Amino acid sequence: MGEDSKQLGESIMKSCNVIEEQEEERDPESNSLNQPLLKRNRTLSSTPLALVGAKVSYIESLDYEINENELFKQDWRSRSRVQILQYIFLKWLLAFLVGLLTGLIATLINLAIENIAGYKILAVVDYIHQERYLAGFLYFCGFNFVLTLVASVLCVCFAPTAAGPGIPEIKAYLNGVDTPNMYGPTTLIVKIIGSIGAVAAGLDLGKEGPLVHIGSCIASILGQGGTDKYQIKWRWLRYFNNDRDRRDLITCGASSGVCAAFRAPVGGVLFSLEEVATWWRSSLLWRTFFSTAVVVVVLKGFIQLCNSGKCGHFGQGGLIIFDVSNVTVSYQLMDIIPVTIIGILGGVLGSLYNHLLHKVLRLYNLINQKGRIHKLLLSLAVAIFTSVCQYGLPFLAKCTPCDPSLPESVCPTNGRSGNFKQFNCPKGHYNDLATLLLTTNDDAVRNIFSSNTPHEFYTSSLLIFFVLYCILGLITFGIAVPSGLFLPIILMGSGYGRLLGMFMGPHTNIDQGLFAVLGAASLMAGSMRMTVSLCVIFLELTNNLLLLPITMFVLLIAKTVGDSFNRSIYEIILDLKGLPFLEAAPERWMRNLTVGELVDVKPAVVTLHGVEKVAHIVDVLRNTTHNGFPVVDEGLALPTGVTNGATEVHGLILRTHLIQALKKKWFLKEKRRTEDWEVREKFTWVELAERETNIEEVAVNREEMEMFVDLHPLTNTTPYTVLESVSVAKAMVLFRQVGLRHLLVLPKYQASGVTPVIGILTRQDLLAHNILAVFPNLAKSNGRENKKGRSH
């Protein structure tokens, strides 16, 4: 698996704009300064999955640490009580707005999908009723084709990052990796419209993943106080223009998205906690919970409105809630056997799905690289295949006479939704496969989850359903439309769950609908490897707490089995995208390597002096890609009077701040320290929060080149440091736990003439993959066990 992704990374490399290549173009005659910090792995690209041509610029790490320089401290001290209260109030207001907007947009998406799909299905049913099968077929395929075309064109042309689920990128963002163009307003709009189109077109994908991304986009845009692009910026939101607050908001957004997708507020919070977020605090738990509560209130209002019939073709499955609370869930100790079987099957099938999806995505990547037209064609081909199967396969199924105990209005139906579709059958009969296929995905899930209907489906129909959705689940995910993974997996899982239920029927009391639910849960755990959050989401979906112990059991088994084969689908996608994601636990062999050894293989660190010549700064900025530089003062008078060769570590300065100093021409004629007020006149803390990294825009004339800049007030005087003797494992724990961007390595020797800072470690340097590229023998020692050891 690891080797595969490496190869893929290399293939991606050839066609995409990747950081190193950009750098080399800029400055072809590389001197020692612009060598990469470490031999970076070749997968460092951020190509949106299976999409080529995406405008990917530069992946920067986020600053989750507080940059404690003079200006920050000044600002910090001067913040009045009112400002602090204002800040707290705004935090909550933003959490409220995130919830409100996510809820409203989710409502809008649901309304649009249900109405478009409802209109389509009613028309097709009408054709079939008139026995105009070909016309119905053409209408169905044509309708879906157009919808897919709209979604796909939008994604391909305007916002390539809107394709796919977006959850892996959000996970990476919260880990500290900023994928560019992920959270802009264009992405948001394309995601909304694209999601409506793709889901209404009946493709095997859900609106759940996209809703998570939409929630995060809303949060990010709100957090920035609007967007630079459209000149909408609220000044009073300037306090939130930093990575820390934006991270918190995006966590709220992601939770709200999950909540909106499943109407599962607690599940949404737990999903963020278990799967998405890297850092977590109790206070954040609370705020996230508030956002999801708002979402739920909005959705509840919307459902009340729709129940009174004001939503047009809005079907029952609008917000998937599989109400199996009318089943009397009763199970005995003996039912542990079928439940165990479902769990094991879920684990095996889930990991198999992950494995196959990985292969398919690699193949799609090659196709998508050939250009926009290829991307479009791929999407449309999948759409047509899906439509043909959904329309054609029900003709293979036998017609079943309705249960006479059911009222005529229920069986058969020709309406928008319903569990017994007449399709091509004579009066009083229904087509069970049409019930599952010729409907929206949400309704299909409702129907297959339906309880107390043990004889509704034929084994053959369920088998066809299951196989079809296995194929669709594999081929649909990678196409250029917004797509979620939840629904395809639920459909597949419910298929084999219900099948198993039919086989086990005589030996167990568990209802077939419940089997379908458990199948879906097991496949999700087998593929996504979540437990608590899935359990709660399923609880909130099925609205039946008695299911809890049995669901827990299935999820635990499925996850355990799945973990013994491969990694979770999100981790596989993260790996495919080459995002530098820092794992929770260090690898075992990382204890055998010290940061000193790691720093030794890197080029010498570039340090700046406290008062530095402009020419040198410009030179350093032009010739390196580093984003942080240690600031060291030399030859100082020590408090103890020692002056001979003494040096002082002053701190760390960021590239953006250096560029700002140059842009503002904050130069000194002579080499001297500045006063506090001088800095404050020139810079504000808010300005420093802006990220500008383009040194090319800075014009410095020759005279200015000979002047000096006092870096002291702009330097973060409190960088985190490690001794060179510290193991990489511990450095990584520190790096991840505290949320760092740069970590200074100090010498363990204390003497004159010793370099005061012997290196800087960044996220890239601590990635297992990158370290192994330089120290390949480490993995052999006892690294083989680490996969096992880590996943538990």
Next chain:
Amino acid sequence: MGEDSKQLGESIMKSCNVIEEQEEERDPESNSLNQPLLKRNRTLSSTPLALVGAKVSYIESLDYEINENELFKQDWRSRSRVQILQYIFLKWLLAFLVGLLTGLIATLINLAIENIAGYKILAVVDYIHQERYLAGFLYFCGFNFVLTLVASVLCVCFAPTAAGPGIPEIKAYLNGVDTPNMYGPTTLIVKIIGSIGAVAAGLDLGKEGPLVHIGSCIASILGQGGTDKYQIKWRWLRYFNNDRDRRDLITCGASSGVCAAFRAPVGGVLFSLEEVATWWRSSLLWRTFFSTAVVVVVLKGFIQLCNSGKCGHFGQGGLIIFDVSNVTVSYQLMDIIPVTIIGILGGVLGSLYNHLLHKVLRLYNLINQKGRIHKLLLSLAVAIFTSVCQYGLPFLAKCTPCDPSLPESVCPTNGRSGNFKQFNCPKGHYNDLATLLLTTNDDAVRNIFSSNTPHEFYTSSLLIFFVLYCILGLITFGIAVPSGLFLPIILMGSGYGRLLGMFMGPHTNIDQGLFAVLGAASLMAGSMRMTVSLCVIFLELTNNLLLLPITMFVLLIAKTVGDSFNRSIYEIILDLKGLPFLEAAPERWMRNLTVGELVDVKPAVVTLHGVEKVAHIVDVLRNTTHNGFPVVDEGLALPTGVTNGATEVHGLILRTHLIQALKKKWFLKEKRRTEDWEVREKFTWVELAERETNIEEVAVNREEMEMFVDLHPLTNTTPYTVLESVSVAKAMVLFRQVGLRHLLVLPKYQASGVTPVIGILTRQDLLAHNILAVFPNLAKSNGRENKKGRSH
């Protein structure tokens, strides 16, 4: 509040064995070495709340960091794949056992309580039926008196730490503070029996808190592989004899306890996550979930058994599950008004309760200090007062005729439990106050939560109930029996909730039972300040997901209102106990102080050389209380050839390892470095995990005093460090996030002659309270806002 606790701390100080006094007794002529690290605050005692005479020795910080010395590394490298799998398997086995045992013990406790209380109530009802009121009274009081006496004597004489809920101590443990004698087998047994006695005696306390403590005790004992005391130790559990693994196990245990208390598996996990744990990982989430799943399965089996009538007097309320799922929960937007009122009331009353309880506990503390007899008398007085009220007050209530629509078997009842108790009423009538008072607490909660019974209770009865339980809730908690806070708060909250429901009745659709539930939820949020976990616990208790949005809303309001008055009850208790708990977020003023300034006010750090003279080690160990010493090599040949005055920071050595080296007489005749094999012959990694801190037991003769010890192989070569210019805020974040015990402070200057390690920071040094004692002016600058800023 802060001042109060300081005074209290001082009063505790006078009577308790506190670390400084012990030290001073031992070595009255203090030299510079044995000065405390920082002027420690006077509340550093670990007196169990409102209990005096508890044998408290020394509160040590836990080592959550991996001590990477030579021996560990050797052991780490040599661990085979089989051993790693064995370790993982054992981890899961232990999680399973924790769940199983907690479930079984919870079952046992429930069975015992329900049978004892049931027997008692039936007998009393019998007396009353015969109109032998005085005999009934004496029987009732006498029974409760004996039960309380048993519980109290056990707690006072054998395990003072078993009194109270134990949750604050667990919270402190998971934060890194080891309260002594908290998790031993004696505590466990006393807690079980004491809890049975106290709850069966009808005292206003619950088994919930004690169950959390019991779960943690089981986890701790299992993790140690038995206990030293009783010579039961399993060798194959030696891998778990470290603070990290024990911490994880105790987290599992606490979750299992909550789960067993409320039959709420997800709520249990979330409770640990939100309220108890300081560190959290995804993999721990999963294992905790597994434990709670096991608990639920055990409880489910037990309930099935009891439903078939094999549990004697086991009542319906055995495991409190307030099944309001038969209510059609319907609420409109207008119902937001009563819900808001409940939330605000909950916040106000909750914080008021916290405030008053704090005062009561301080008073009790004074009483309890006077000796064991006083403790016993206090407990018994409270027990008698409770019994008198519970028996006597129902006579004040009017008899109500039964609703004729109810069957005779339901109203009135004279049985074990039931919603319409006849008590002293004529046939066909019931006494509503007896329904609430003369029953177990669990049944009382069931009755007051009962839905669709709008005319069951009189306003006056509810008022009496509410006022009585307010008084009992305040006076019962601090007595010397195992007591949980959950149930008293639920009882109080449901009282005012139902009262409010009666007043609001004409204006709302919400059922009175639901009002009671919401009242209980609001008061819990107002006092304990949890949201997500409470919400899930209430969901799982009431088994009704439709309550979710409304519960969330109430909890959020109550917490917000409560937070604006004071801190959560657990934090108040932690503060009362003087446990050095590290808060999640640094105070605002901590950014204005550097660790360098902090270290300056401490005495100079005591460092050891890599190869150190035995006499010096003994001297240092005898004359300091420090648990860690930096190891520094001097005059070394540097790689670059500089030798003049160069020093090298080698790492940090723990006191226990020094003592082990002395005990094992691992001495060298000459000053030299040892080889790897020499160490491995003498020490094993497992032995080093033992904690021995008693230097007095070590006998070193005069000849040995002149010999040397090579400390290098025992030194942790990878200590975490900070530069002296780093702010205290950042150091604290590092300390807490990574779970440290010692943090080395390095000089920012690099030159010969500079001390290589200028200080060590411990937990005590980073506590806001301790820092403010030395730098009182810091709080004035902008510290006033920090309370507000921190709680959000």
